Amino acid sequence: xxxxxxxxxxxxxxxxxxxxxxxxxxxxxxxxxxxxxxxxxxxxxxxxxxxxxxxxxxxxxxxxxxxxxxxxxxxxxxxxxxxxxxxxxxxxxxxxxxxxxxxxxxxxxxxxxxxxxxxxxxxxxxxxxxxxxxxxxxxxxxxxxxxxxxxxxxxxxxxxxxxxxxxxxxxxxxxxxxxxxxxxxxxxxxxxxxxxxxxxxxxxxxxxxxxxxxxxxxxxxxxxxxxxxxxxxxxxxxxxxxxxxxxxxxxxxxxxxxxxxxxxxxxxxxxxxxxxxxxxxxxxxxxxx
Amino acid sequence: xxxxxxxxxxxxxxxxxxxxxxxxxxxxxxxxxxxxxxxxxxxxxxxxxxxxxxxxxxxxxxxxxxxxxxxxxxxxxxxxxxxxxxxxxxxxxxxxxxxxxxxxxxxxxxxxxxxxxxxxxxxxxxxxxxxxxxxxxxxxxxxxxxxxxxxxxxxxxxxxxxxxxxxxxxxxxxxxxxxxxxxxxxxxxxxxxxxxxxxxxxxxxxxxxxxxxxxxxxxxxxxxxxxxxxxxxxxxxxxxxxxxxxxxxxxxxxxxxxxxxxxxxxxxxxxxxxxxxxxxxxxxxxxxxxxxxxxxxxxxxxxxxxxxxxxxxxxxxxxxxxxxxxxxxxxxxxxxxxxxxxxxxxxxxxxxxxxxxxxxxxxxxxxxxxxxxxxxxx
Numbered sequence: 001x002x003x004x005x006x007x008x009x010x011x012x013x014x015x016x017x018x019x020x021x022x023x024x025x026x027x028x029x030x031x032x033x034x035x036x037x038x039x040x041x042x043x044x045x046x047x048x049x050x051x052x053x054x055x056x057x058x059x060x061x062x063x064x065x066x067x068x069x070x071x072x073x074x075x076x077x078x079x080x081x082x083x084x085x086x087x088x089x090x091x092x093x094x095x096x097x098x099x100x101x102x103x104x105x106x107x108x109x110x111x112x113x114x115x116x117x118x119x120x121x122x123x124x125x126x127x128x129x130x131x132x133x134x135x136x137x138x139x140x141x142x143x144x145x146x147x148x149x150x151x152x153x154x155x156x157x158x159x160x161x162x163x164x165x166x167x168x169x170x171x172x173x174x175x176x177x178x179x180x181x182x183x184x185x186x187x188x189x190x191x192x193x194x195x196x197x198x199x200x201x202x203x204x205x206x207x208x209x210x211x212x213x214x215x216x217x218x219x220x221x222x223x224x225x226x227x228x229x230x231x232x233x234x235x236x237x238x239x240x241x242x243x244x245x246x247x248x249x250x251x252x253x254x255x256x257x258x259x260x261x262x263x264x265x266x267x268x269x270x271x272x273x274x275x276x277x278x279x280x281x282x283x284x285x286x287x288x289x
Numbered sequence: 290x291x292x293x294x295x296x297x298x299x300x301x302x303x304x305x306x307x308x309x310x311x312x313x314x315x316x317x318x319x320x321x322x323x324x325x326x327x328x329x330x331x332x333x334x335x336x337x338x339x340x341x342x343x344x345x346x347x348x349x350x351x352x353x354x355x356x357x358x359x360x361x362x363x364x365x366x367x368x369x370x371x372x373x374x375x376x377x378x379x380x381x382x383x384x385x386x387x388x389x390x391x392x393x394x395x396x397x398x399x400x401x402x403x404x405x406x407x408x409x410x411x412x413x414x415x416x417x418x419x420x421x422x423x424x425x426x427x428x429x430x431x432x433x434x435x436x437x438x439x440x441x442x443x444x445x446x447x448x449x450x451x452x453x454x455x456x457x458x459x460x461x462x463x464x465x466x467x468x469x470x471x472x473x474x475x476x477x478x479x480x481x482x483x484x485x486x487x488x489x490x491x492x493x494x495x496x497x498x499x500x501x502x503x504x505x506x507x508x509x510x511x512x513x514x515x516x517x518x519x520x521x522x523x524x525x526x527x528x529x530x531x532x533x534x535x536x537x538x539x540x541x542x543x544x545x546x547x548x549x550x551x552x553x554x555x556x557x558x559x560x561x562x563x564x565x566x567x568x569x570x571x572x573x574x575x576x577x578x579x580x581x582x583x584x585x586x587x588x589x590x591x592x593x594x595x596x597x598x599x600x601x602x603x604x605x606x607x608x609x610x611x612x613x614x615x616x617x618x619x620x621x622x623x624x625x626x627x628x629x630x631x632x633x634x635x636x637x638x639x640x641x642x643x644x645x646x647x648x649x650x651x652x653x654x655x656x657x658x659x660x661x662x663x664x665x666x667x
Contacts (some may be wrong), residue, residue: 035441086629092356095444096582097628099575104621111614219571223452226445261460268453272446276432279442 006135007256008249013141015248016148017207019241021221022228023151024199026240027159029229031168031192034084034094038102039225040218042197045072046204047213048109051118061123061209068205069198075105076197080190102218110215120208144206151199152241158195159237168192231271233281243281303511309590310507314500318493327487331560332604334495336597338556341502343580343596344589345549348506350578351586352515353542354522356444359451360577363422363547365569367554369458369471370421372564373405374414378475391473396463405464411479418555419548426547430540437536439525451569458566470565477559486562495556499593502549506589509545518542576600579624585636595634 025039046068053064079101087093126140159165170178171185179185204218211217228247232239247267254263317337324330342364349355376390383391389401407413429450433443458465466472477484484491509515518538520528529535558564567573577596584595599620606616631638 035444083625083629090632092440092444093628093632095356095358095441096578097625099578100621100624100628102621103575104618104625107615107617107621111618223445223449227449230442230445259460261456265453265457268449272429272432272450275438275442275446276436279436279438 002135005133007252009132009135009137010256011249011252012145012245013137013248014252015245016141016145017203017210018224018228018248019148019152019244020144020203020206021200022225022232022240022244023148023155023237024196024203025222025225026229026232026237027155027199028193028196030236031172032084032189033091034098034193035091035226036193036196037095037099037222038079038105039098039196039200040220040222041102041105042072042076042200042218043204043207043221044109044213044215044218045075045105046201047120047208047217048113048118048204049201050120050205050208051213052113054120061120061205062125065202065205069202072201072204073194073198075201077190077194079197080193084193085186085189106215106218115215117212117214119212120205122209140209147206151202152237155199156237164188164191227268227271231274231281236281239281307507310503313590313593314496314503317496317499321489321492327489330489330492331487333601334492334560335557336600336604337495337499338553338560339577339580339600340593340596341499341553341556342550343577343584343592344502344506345546345553346577346581347584347586347589347592348509348549349543349546350581351588351592352510352522353518353539353546355539355543356440356578357447357543357546358444358578359447359449359574360546360550361569361571361574362447362451362454363426363550364554364557364573365451365454365458365564365566366422366425367418367551368558368564368568369465369554370408370414370418370551371477371555371558372471372474373408374411375474375477375558376471377405377409378411378478379473383473390466390471392466392469392471393463398463402464411477415555419551422551422554423544423548427540427544430543431536434536434539434543448571448574451574452571455566455569455571458569465566466564468566470563470568472563474558474562484559486560491559495560498552498556502552503589503593506549509542510589514538514541579620581634582624583627583634585634587633588636588640591634591636591639595636 021039021043024042025036028034028036028039049068049071050061050064053059053067054061057064059067079098083097083101084094087097122140126138126143129136129138130142131137132142157165159168167178167183167188170181170183171188175185203221224247228240228244231247232241232243250267250270251260251263254266258266320333321330324333342360345363346357346360349357349360380388380390384394388394389398390405393401407417429447433446438446459468461467476486482490484494510519517528517533518541521533521535521538525535554568557568580596580599581592582595583599584593585591603616603620606619627634633640
């Protein structure tokens with residue numbers, strides 16, 4: 001029984017990291033139709049920013065979260081403004097362009113700070129462990145779970161309860177009609193992309209104490225995050241949350257029985273089979289045609 | 290329009306399209322006459338193999354509209370098939386007949402795993418190097434195209450499948466050589482003739498395969514199936530309304546592309562003398578996309594030359610100390626610029642230049658052009 005609960009809790013922890021990384025990707029794809037292959041590099045930038053703020057300015061991880069969000073969002077804004085906005089109506093080419101941007105970011109970081117592994121310290125207040133349902137869990141992982149949920153709630157509110165969110169939804173429905181109502185699609189897109197990038201940066205900063213920070217760290221995350229978005233169904237934030245936790249629990253459970261690699265292989269095969277029968281993903285937002 | 294004119298124009302266009310293939314193949318075969326250095330020749334052979342791989346991607350991406358971000362998976366499967374056979378040839382030397390490959394001995398494997406056994410036959414390996422990637426692609430294609438998954442999802446699924454296979458190969462060290470790959474191979478020997486990686490024979494083997502794959506790919510694009518595949522790329526639903534089984538054609542071009550990539554993988558093992566998990570890694574797979582985009586995804590010769598030029602430049606610059614660090618940065622920037630400003634790659638640029646030059650000379654070519662375009666749209 002204890003082991004079962006431990007499994008559930010591990011799965012939740014994996015799921016919350018997946019959610020953190022996939023949330024920004026999901027918004028960018030859902031709203032703009034852009035497959036952002038530089039997403040992993042935004043995650044990596046966030047992790048490096050966390051390391052930089054910690055070692056150079058002596059800020060703790062929690063204190064530096066807001067500046068990290070802003071810095072990575074700025075990167076996103078510049079990239080949208082000067083690269084992606086030139087690729088209107090060429091969705092497949094955005095894959096290529098964002099990948100090109102991704103390798104540039106990777107190499108730039110390698111040139112700037114070197115390719116050796118870096119480590120970020122846990123926030124002191126969250127470095128011990130606590131009991132959840134009778135199972136000892138590191139406090140930091142519990143914290144991540146709640147941060148992931150909070151960021152999801154914030155994003156949902158932004159999309160559904162603010163003017164900018166309303167404008168974005170109007171553009172998604174029909175861009176030309178939205179434009180004729182005076183909505184500046186260019187600016188809304190730039191803000192959306194910047195917000196998604198900022199979320200990825202936060203994700204990177206938040207996972208940085210759990211793993212070593214390296215220029216290549218983003219590649220692994222981006223594939224996982226795409227799996228979440230594909231499984232959840234695009235344009236469905238709720239689907240993203242649900243599939244992040246389903247995948248988290250699934251990988252946790254299979255990894256317990258086998259090993260991480262086998263878990264990954266089985267989860268992927270399951271997704272490919274699922275796509276055969278439900279290409280629109282598990283959860284689909286109802287769209288009025 | 291008289292009935293003879295379109296045929297004449299068609300023939301004229303066919304000649305214009307075959308000419309670059311003939312020129313490139315002639316250059317590839319003539320190179321050893323100019324280059325009297327086995328080390329350099331081996332390096333060129335390596336780039337030619339990458340060229341074949343890129344042609345295979347141009348087939349599925351440029352002509353079929355299927356962006357396969359996991360093209361290196363087929364390449365790697367071919368490479369491992371060849372390496373497994375060549376590894377088994379060394380066994381009597383290393384561990385006595387009936388023994389095991391050295392890395393299996395180190396990992397305390399007792400018996401040769403079942404999937405290694407058929408590779409004792411070289412013929413089986415040669416067939417498997419092409420058939421296994423094609424079958425894997427067909428199976429994946431069945432899942433993907435039968436459920437009408439398109440565009441970006443195909444890209445992501447292919448990428449993810451490759452990543453998983455890569456992880457499995459690295460993880461199952463005792464059966465696959467893990468991170469080190471399969472090294473220390475015998476030379477390929479056919480009818481008692483050995484192919485030394487640094488020998489002329491190997492270069493000509495690669496060159497013949499360049500010609501073969503260009504011709505096969507070109508013939509496919511001109512066949513009825515190839516034309517339907519291109520029509521699907523442009524107007525999938527229209528082709529479906531005509532009653533064609535769209536998924537079947539997509540699966541076919543996907544598998545054909547994988548088969549050619551598998552052939553390239555086998556050649557790569559012969560030229561490099563090992564197989565490594567990096568051959569089916571994300572960096573190589575995405576590099577192929579870059580080469581294809583830079584050369585021109587809708588031109589077989591363009592894609593081939595794109596690979597040879599960019600990979601060759603990459604090789605040369607990364608050996609120069611000044612560019613060792615910055616080269617990747619330059620390549621990323623180059624790639625973004627090509628995507629932004631040259632969506633049809635260098636081949637497209639050449640085509641535009643050629644059009645511009647000929648239009649000045651003879652206005653009639655404009656008519657040919659518009660006829661070609663109508664025909665191309667089917």
